[in-house]
Amino acid sequence: MALPLVRGVAAYVPETSPGPLPSMESVHDEIHRVGGSHAQWELFEETMVVCQLRLGRLDEAQRLIRRRLGFRRSPRDLAWLDRATA
Numbered sequence: 001m002a003l004p005l006v007r008g009v010a011a012y013v014p015e016t017s018p019g020p021l022p023s024m025e026s027v028h029d030e031i032h033r034v035g036g037s038h039a040q041w042e043l044f045e046e047t048m049v050v051c052q053l054r055l056g057r058l059d060e061a062q063r064l065i066r067r068r069l070g071f072r073r074s075p076r077d078l079a080w081l082d083r084a085t086a
Contacts, residue, residue, distance in 0.1 A: 045068060
């Protein structure tokens with residue numbers, strides 16, 4: 001469970017690489033199994049959002065951001081949503 005997340009974070013550095021998304025998306029729906037706090041889970045989601053925005057995968061970014069906004073309002077998520085819908 002944790003290995004895809006670690007691989008995703010390691011692949012995050014190249015700004016134009018889709019590297020982190022396949023690993024992180026493969027476990028996104030089960031990230032709660034890793035344990036830890038919601039804040040820790042959100043870091044992985046935020047990494048996914050930034051990668052989706054960088055790669056122009058705006059529909060995917062919008063879905064994830066809107067789901068996050070359904071739980072709580074975040075200035076960062078609102079700014080990302082503006083960027084994804086622009």
